[in-house]
Amino acid sequence: MKTRRMDPITFEVMKNSFRAMTSEATALVIRVAYAPPITEGRDISSALLTSEGRMISHGYVDTAAHFGTFEEKIRTVLREIDDIRPGDTYIMNDPFTGGTHTLDVALIRPIFWDGKLFAFSTIHAHWPDCGGHIPGTFDPVATECYAEGLRIRPIKLYEDDKPVKTVFNIINDNVRTPDERMGDIYAQYYANKLLETRLVDLIRKHGKTNVENGIEELFDYSERIFRKAVDELQEGDYEFEDYGDKDVMHPKQPLIKVHCKLTIKGDRATLDWSESDPAPISSWGFARAALQAANYNGTLICFPFIANLNHGVIRALNIVSKKGTCVDIEEPTANAGYASGAFEKVVHATMGCWMQPLSHVDCNRIHAGTVNLCNCIVGGYNPKTKRRFVSYNWLEGGQGARANKDGPSFKLQLYGSGSSNVSAEILERWYPQMFTHVEAVVDSCGDGKFRGGFAIQRNYTVTAPMSLTIHGDRGEVTPPGLGGGTNGGANRLVLNLGRSDERELGLFAHQVALKAGDHITFLSNGGGGYANPLDRDPESVLSDVMDEFISLEKARDVYGVVIKVIDKEALLYEIDQKATEKMRGELGKKRLPVGLGPGQVHPFGQKIICRAHSN
Secondary structure (H helix, E strand, C coil): CCCCCCCHHHHHEEEEEEHHHHHHHHHHHHHHCCCCHHCCCCEEEEEEEEECCCCCECCCCCCHHHHHCHHHHHHHHHHHCCCCCCCEEEECCHHHHCCCCCCEEEEEEEECCCCEEEEEEEEEEECCCCCCCCCCCCCCCCCCCHHCCCCCCEEEECCCEEECCHHHHHHHHHCCCCCHHHHHHHHHHHHHHHHHHHHHHHHHCCCCHHHHHHHHHHHHHHHHHHHHHHHCCCCCEEEEEECCHHHHHHHCCCCCCEEEEEEEEEEEEECCCCCCCECCCCCCCHHHHHHHHHHHHHHHHHHHHHCCHHHHHCCEEEECCCEECCCCCCCCCCCCCCHHHHHHHHHHHHHHHHHHHCCCCHHHEEECCCCCCCCEEHHHHHHHHCEEEEEEEEECCCCCCCCCCCCCCCCEEEEEEEECCCCCCHHHHHHHEEEEEEEECCCCCCCCCCCCCCEEEEEEEECCEEEEECCCCCCCEEEEEEEEEEEECCCCCEEECCCCCCCCCCCCCEEEEEECCCCCEEECCCCCCCCCCCHCCCHHHHHHHHHHCCHHHHHHHHHCCCEEEEECCCEEEEEEEHHHHHHHHHHHHHHCCCCCCCCCCCCCCCHHHCCCCCC
């Protein structure tokens, strides 16, 4: 163990200063940017890194999908920018040299002290459109990355704090809503400058040596905590698989497998993805930097006491991948759909591996699969503003059940825990959409002794012609249940539900033409359940029925709880004890089907059972 460089009080000052300044930068972008996915949805992150590209800190509410890419971005800047100077700011979004997908755009600024490069700041934000032939850039039928909008390796956007006009012109001429993008750029630029100011102020106040020592001690501290936690787990190999619904552009549309093998030896851990499927034809996989981000995200969910990601954790976790697979794609493989595709599956497979040894130690850190992102985009001409528009939407849904409690409902994805939804009121104000109702999806939870959280549906009518594209997943392979609990409900997108022209659009719909008056119903996943549904407390089943979260039929046929309705309006319900006892006896003779879809028991997840002495 390395010798500590500073006293505990100074260390806490440094650690919290780094976190505070990155959080303040994120808050500035949220307040100043234009695009609702940034200002309302908070698809944004800020980070501080050393001059060599080692990650120091990120903000409190930042998007975890970005975190693992920061170091690779800075290494790319150092490799490709010959003359790094004060006052310069670079822009990049290239997925193959440190990005995620083209829509996640990073502004990066070098920070100098006493004439020498000391650190880098970076601000990431998801732009609702980055060009390409479809509004919103997402293209579920793309077979090459060249169809997915403007792709930028690190290039100077500001020189000596003056805009580089030619670069601004290139961006302005290649996106659909340039006024919005310029507003987002300015917000990201000034957030970088704020980070620079705060770090320089910290050096002035405490001295360069103290700040440098604080950075190194933070890395050592995080690494010590993580390695100690790993060392307490049983050595061995642990495996988990998850799947994408389909390679939509493959003639046979097969499932896409991600396979993780966790090896623990002492305080060292390796996550090996070599047995994952080859890169798909369609836009689903991701490159190495995003794979790292998903590994760190899934790991820190299982080790929440480590708090924020930094280089100390990064250097303590070994990640192995094979070039050309779906989790380590190469150019020209399409990848805009990475977050709804490979990223979420890798997070769950990572967690599925860690939860196996954790099940012997701490059952509080076992939880089933959660809602999967679906990118739903409408675009066209807004007659009210007389401008083109792009509206990017996603849904909250059900989180997975724990080994000791039900999963929360109406929450965002695990890697977007600091993000939010974009309210109906904001969407109606900006775009020709009118929401009719937002409500829970009945019977959408994965079932178990502890059920998953419930899905949500948003319903809106379009008030002008527009096109719709969705790039999603988990309509068929749904959030995994654990310990014998069932998988959660499916994502769906329906046009004109209940009308004569009702149409199930699926999760890979491409440029669907909508006319004024068409109605969209967008439904999310429910979370996976934990343990046998027949072991659930009948009173909890009754409560869910009274709240109209589950139906009387599901209560009877899945949970074996027979409920009499005495007066629905007065909320007078009663459990038929004798009928329930008989029903549970009959259902107990049957086995729930094993599979990957809703209501089935996940073949890998069923093996993850709480074995610790106490919760």
